[in-house]
Amino acid sequence: MALVPYDENVLPALSKLHQASTEFTLAxxxxxxxxxxxRLGVAAVVWDAAIVLCMYLEAGNVDLKGKRVIELGAGTGLVGIVAALLGANVTITDRAPALELLSANVRENVPPDQQGAMRVSELTWGENLELYSPGSFDLILGADIVYLEESFPALLRTLEHLSAEVLLSCRIRYERDERFLMELRQRFNVKEVYYDSQRDIHIYKAGKSRSSTEL
Incomplete structure (x- = not known):
């Protein structure tokens, strides 16, 4: 499952990713x-892209009250948890090995009276998409899910299938990431809505369909 090997001799800059827990005050x-x-590699740590997306949501840039939201590649669940705390009905998804940790974080951080607005569900991009009906969600959230080139076709198929507005938070590290954005623009109307220069994180908004008008 681990996409990045575990290394006991981690660089100091990455040491926070190897801590057993991390804390935030959000929403x-x-x-x-x-x-x-x-055990789980990149799926089980909090990356800057998730923090920036949470701050963007917390700032009120998106009306989440009562919205049906799905998070892809949720990992620790931070973005989905914050979206729920801000009033959304959230389905947070990842591959099967990550679900135990994800579910535990939801139980720990979502108040009992809001637990009903949260659902943890298995979703491997491009597979069993019939379980997620098009039009079932108002908004798709993804934080730092644009990094593994072989997953890009399945991710694009998943976004197209869900057919909802998308917010992607990511760092553009390589040419392959630029190629993904080019592919995304062939399918959606895409614009950059925020850039955190300190963390070098971009947030892109993708519309439900391509058109000549801006979102």
């Missing part, structure tokens, strides 16, 4: 998330 809540790089 007027203290959020404490378990991490498990050793």
């Amino acid at each position: 007027n809540h203290r959020i404490r998330l378990s991490q498990d790089w050793k």
